[in-house]
Amino acid sequence: MSLTIPAPGSSTSDAPVRTYQVRTFGCQMNVHDSERLAGLLEEAGLVRAEGGQADVVVFNTCAVRENADNKLYGNLGQLAPIKERNPGMQIAVGGCLAQKDREAILQKAPWVDVVFGTHNVGSLPALLERARHNNEAQLEILESLDVFPSTLPTKRDAVYSGWVSISVGCNNTCTFCIVPSLRGKERDRRPGEILAEIQALVDDGAIEVTLLGQNVNSYGVEFGDRGAFAKLLRACGQIEGLERVRFTSPHPAAFTDDVIEAMAETPNVMPQLHMPLQSGSDKVLKDMRRSYRSRKFLGILEKVRERIPHAAISTDIIVGFPGESEEDFQATLDVVEQARFASAFTFQYSKRPGTPAAGLPDQLPKAVVQERYERLIALQDRIAAEENAKQVGTQVEVMATAAQGRKASETHRLSGRARDQRLVHFSVPAGAEVPRPGDLVTVTITEAAPFHLIADPAGPAEYSVRRSRAGDAWDRSQADSCAVPAPGPGRGAKAVSLGMPVLPLRSS
Numbered sequence: 001m002s003l004t005i006p007a008p009g010s011s012t013s014d015a016p017v018r019t020y021q022v023r024t025f026g027c028q029m030n031v032h033d034s035e036r037l038a039g040l041l042e043e044a045g046l047v048r049a050e051g052g053q054a055d056v057v058v059f060n061t062c063a064v065r066e067n068a069d070n071k072l073y074g075n076l077g078q079l080a081p082i083k084e085r086n087p088g089m090q091i092a093v094g095g096c097l098a099q100k101d102r103e104a105i106l107q108k109a110p111w112v113d114v115v116f117g118t119h120n121v122g123s124l125p126a127l128l129e130r131a132r133h134n135n136e137a138q139l140e141i142l143e144s145l146d147v148f149p150s151t152l153p154t155k156r157d158a159v160y161s162g163w164v165s166i167s168v169g170c171n172n173t174c175t176f177c178i179v180p181s182l183r184g185k186e187r188d189r190r191p192g193e194i195l196a197e198i199q200a201l202v203d204d205g206a207i208e209v210t211l212l213g214q215n216v217n218s219y220g221v222e223f224g225d226r227g228a229f230a231k232l233l234r235a236c237g238q239i240e241g242l243e244r245v246r247f248t249s250p251h252p253a254a255f256t257d258d259v260i261e262a263m264a265e266t267p268n269v270m271p272q273l274h275m276p277l278q279s280g281s282d283k284v285l286k287d288m289r290r291s292y293r294s295r296k297f298l299g300i301l302e303k304v305r306e307r308i309p310h311a312a313i314s315t316d317i318i319v320g321f322p323g324e325s326e327e328d329f330q331a332t333l334d335v336v337e338q339a340r341f342a343s344a345f346t347f348q349y350s351k352r353p354g355t356p357a358a359g360l361p362d363q364l365p366k367a368v369v370q371e372r373y374e375r376l377i378a379l380q381d382r383i384a385a386e387e388n389a390k391q392v393g394t395q396v397e398v399m400a401t402a403a404q405g406r407k408a409s410e411t412h413r414l415s416g417r418a419r420d421q422r423l424v425h426f427s428v429p430a431g432a433e434v435p436r437p438g439d440l441v442t443v444t445i446t447e448a449a450p451f452h453l454i455a456d457p458a459g460p461a462e463y464s465v466r467r468s469r470a471g472d473a474w475d476r477s478q479a480d481s482c483a484v485p486a487p488g489p490g491r492g493a494k495a496v497s498l499g500m501p502v503l504p505l506r507s508s
Contacts, residue, residue: 020046021054025071026062028212028248029183030095032163034060035156036121037094044125053082056090056128061097063178063352072097076109083111090114090128094121099141099182100354106137117141118183158402159477160438160470161208161244162201166194166232170214171221172251174278175289175356176318176349179214186214188222191232198239205473207438208244208399209236217250217259230258237266241469243440244399245269246421249276249316253291255300264307271308272421275300276316280335281328284321287360294335301339312342312387312420319376320349320369322360329372333379342387342422343451344380348373381450388448391422395444396455398424399470400435405452416441418453426455429463438470 020041024034037058038048046056057079061072072093083089092114093105099117106112113131116123119142127138156162169184170177198209211232213219220228236245245268250259252275263269275297279285282293304311317332336344348369351358398416405415405425413425414435426443428434435441442464443455457463 018046018055019049019052020056020058021049022058022060023075024060025097026060026095028163028210029165029168029214030060030062031157032165032212033095033118033121035163037124040122040125053086053089055088056092058092058094058124061093061095063096063100063182069097069101073108076112080109080111090131092116092124092128094118094124096179096182100178102141103139106139110137113137115139115141156201158437159205159473160399160401160468161210162206163212164194164197164201164209165189165212166216166219166229167213167222171218172215172291173289173356175287175360176278176321176352178352178355181354183214186218186221188219188228190223191228191235194232195235195239198236198242202239202241205438205469205476207242207468207470208246209242211236211245211247213247213249215249215251215254216247217256218254226256227258230256230262233259233262233269234266237268239268243268243468244419246272248274250274252276252297252300257303260300260303260307263304270419270421271311272313272419273304273311274314274316277332277335277339278316278318279321279324279328280332281324282331284324284328284332287323288318288321288357294331298335298338310420312422313339314343314345314421315339315341316345316347317376318347318349319373320364322349322357322364323362324349324364324372329375333376336376336379336383340383340387341380342420343384346373346376346380385448385450388422388450388453391445391453392448393445395442396422396424396453398426398441398443398455400437400439400441402437402474413454413456423452424455425452427457429457429460432457432460432463433465435465436467436471437474438472439468440466442466 020038022034022037024030037060041056041058042048059072059075076091076093079091083091090113091111093112094116096118098105098115099119102115105115114124114127114137116127117140120140123140127140131138167186167188169186170180171186172180201209217229219232220226225231233245233247236242245266250273255275263273277297278288278290280294285293301313304313317336319329319332349364351363396418398418400414400416403415405411405413408415411425411427413427415423415425418424424443424445426441443457444462445453446456447454
């Protein structure tokens with residue numbers, strides 16, 4: 001049976017439609033790359049698998065921590081007997097781990113059909129077809145970007161919000177991080193291209209975007225404008241219909257006052273900041289080659305809160321970096337206590353081959369790292385609970401999302417994100433309007449926990465819904481997926497965005 005992937009726009013009425021699944025490990029950059037992969041596969045004629053075993057399974061991998069390797073090879077091992085029973089099935093591995101391990105993936109898992117890297121995401125459909133035609137695995141790893149990812153087709157995960165890459169790669173040399181060697185030096189998109197993509201998202205119904213980059217606030221370095229990121233934030237404020245703008249992640253060393261001013265003065269830039277700390281010890285920060293110290297970090301937070309009093313600030317922290325003493329770890333606890341983070345992504349140091357830190361002396365015993373990690377978690381959980389408790393009694397605007405909490409079937413609550421990115425589970429009073437994903441709900445917080453807030457309105461008077469363009473887009477997408485015509489303007493929203501949109505010039 002032929003399993004040829006149809007060319008874009010072609011029709012093979014006698015051939016079965018092939019299905020795909022993309023499994024994503026890693027950060028927001030990986031999630032956004034997976035949207036590109038899904039768009040490429042759908043443009044090539046495949047459809048997302050809704051149940052059962054997919055014909056094509058793509059792993060989009062991360063290489064930041066050691067457990068990423070274990071997770072990938074564990075998943076590949078589970079698929080080996082399935083593929084043996086279904087020889088027409090194809091497996092592809094891409095992303096940072098593929099860029100790093102290369103031939104090793106095919107040696108450890110010879111049933112994999114395609115291995116591709118971070119710089120040639122757009123090659124996936126051709127590599128799958130070549131592997132099928134030649135009946136042998138295809139390995140293609142480029143050392144530099146061939147096509148900027150934003151020019152590729154995209155299958156967005158949500159119609160009401162979207163990721164927008166403003167740069168790829170990183171110019172920093174943090175000793176623990178393998179990302180620069182896998183994604184290359186920073187490449188910046190031109191502001192007009194970014195704004196055009198945002199406008200296209202808004203035109204399709206999105207009301208929220210998140211700007212992505214390894215270090216978003218160093219944006220502009222490639223074309224020589226150190227103030228480019230602040231200007232970009234302000235330009236986002238001029239896009240009609242765009243209600244929420246977020247960004248991740250900035251680097252403390254490059255975080256400047258003009259960015260804080262742009263955040264404070266641009267109404268649709270949300271009162272939320274993710275600022276990676278990594279360590280509160282100046283010695284460890286030096287060993288990490290993080291070109292800032294704890295005093296500067298706390299000073300940035302102080303300035304942000306002075307201009308944006310209700311900002312929720314989150315962070316990343318690594319525990320157990322080589323040579324970290326108990327005194328160093330205590331310095332981290334002290335900074336966490338002072339910083340009052342709304343949330344923190346905490347990690348145990350993971351030795352990554354190829355990074356300078358992997359060769360440092362004084363690698364800490366696992367038991368020491370685990371004990372410190374547990375102390376940090378306990379401290380941050382307490383702080384998060386205390387900070388969330390301050391939200392009880394306040395009125396918040398929540399954008400409803402399609403994702404629901406684990407206990408939604410028991411509590412009958414819906415979920416969404418407040419303007420400051422806090423997760424809110426809320427109930428709908430009897431007789432009140434039920435929001436669609438993308439609609440905006442105003443509720444009063446009635447209960448708090450370390451990782452979420454709860455709003456249970458006593459009645460319709462304590463609850464209101466603002467129907468949004470994003471909710472309308474959700475209705476259209478649901479109608480399209482069920483082949484039911486959607487009423488009103490804008491019917492027939494595109495499922496796949498075919499690359500970088502070009503907008504007509506506007507007179508000033």
